[in-house]
Amino acid sequence: MDEGGRKFQELKSALLAEITEGEYDEGTLLPPQRELATQYNVSRDTVQRVLMVLAEEGWIDSRQGRGSVVLRTQTVRSSARENATVRRVTLGPLIAAAFRAPDVSLDAFTLTSEVLYTHVRVQEELIRAREIRPATITVRMLVPDDDQPMPFPYAPGARHDDRPQRHLRGIRKYHTENLVRRLAELERDTPGLTATVEIRRVPFVPYSKLYIFNGAEVVTGPYVPSERPITLDDGTTLDVVDVMGFDSTLTHCAKDSDPDSQDSLIVSSWQRWFDSTWRLLAT
Numbered sequence: 001m002d003e004g005g006r007k008f009q010e011l012k013s014a015l016l017a018e019i020t021e022g023e024y025d026e027g028t029l030l031p032p033q034r035e036l037a038t039q040y041n042v043s044r045d046t047v048q049r050v051l052m053v054l055a056e057e058g059w060i061d062s063r064q065g066r067g068s069v070v071l072r073t074q075t076v077r078s079s080a081r082e083n084a085t086v087r088r089v090t091l092g093p094l095i096a097a098a099f100r101a102p103d104v105s106l107d108a109f110t111l112t113s114e115v116l117y118t119h120v121r122v123q124e125e126l127i128r129a130r131e132i133r134p135a136t137i138t139v140r141m142l143v144p145d146d147d148q149p150m151p152f153p154y155a156p157g158a159r160h161d162d163r164p165q166r167h168l169r170g171i172r173k174y175h176t177e178n179l180v181r182r183l184a185e186l187e188r189d190t191p192g193l194t195a196t197v198e199i200r201r202v203p204f205v206p207y208s209k210l211y212i213f214n215g216a217e218v219v220t221g222p223y224v225p226s227e228r229p230i231t232l233d234d235g236t237t238l239d240v241v242d243v244m245g246f247d248s249t250l251t252h253c254a255k256d257s258d259p260d261s262q263d264s265l266i267v268s269s270w271q272r273w274f275d276s277t278w279r280l281l282a283t
Helices: 003-020 033-040 044-056 091-098 114-128 163-189 262-280
Strands: 060-063 067-070 075-078 103-109 136-144 194-202 208-213 217-222 224-231 237-244 250-254
Touching: 003 033, 003 044, 003 091, 003 114, 003 163, 033 044, 044 060, 044 067, 044 224, 091 103, 091 114, 091 208, 091 217, 103 114, 103 262, 114 163, 136 163, 136 262, 163 194, 163 237, 208 262, 217 262, 250 262
Parallel strands: 075 250, 103 136, 136 194
Antiparallel strands: 060 067, 103 208, 208 217, 217 250, 224 237
């Protein structure tokens, strides 16, 4: 990926993290394009392309003359007892809480790892600023094998067109490789920190995303099929059928003092599934 492509992905990840963490409430405006270009040291053209893609994905409504309005954030419904009075939370605070532990573990089964990457970046910056100081970070990620036939994305009427599939693989490659790189650099630059990332591939497609935090909390949510435009690296826009994780409300469960409680059993069940899949099916 060239320098322009890297700046595009980094800006998109930064804005996506701010939106999904609830820094911008639904209905509020993102900063003006000129301000974003200055803040992130990118061109106005890069800002415009990122805003166009975020609009295509349904995060914002961006129109000339009125700015970019946030349409939604990534919300999570939690059944954990400590959140009994809270109907909706965002993913960012749950990941942030996981990183307050001395030994952090993240297990994930995901289509592209884009959202996970955006949130880990935020925690990386806090570690570099010495605001949090975990001793170990262990990330295990399951993703579909690149050779695995995917039912999505595809262009209706042109299923032979492999550009949507190549686009998806490119997004996954960028975020998985950069997650590995950033945590390796963080370990190198942070005395006393051990950070490891291992990625394995499975011969099937995730129809829901799965995150397990520190073996004690689970967040899940289905990928919802929808019709939407996508913009390819060469600027071409295609109408495709794709899946979007943000169209579903994520659900959160946490272990409690009762190993037989519903939430504790759900977490244990997903952890067993992940461990077995990691050991027996993934390569």
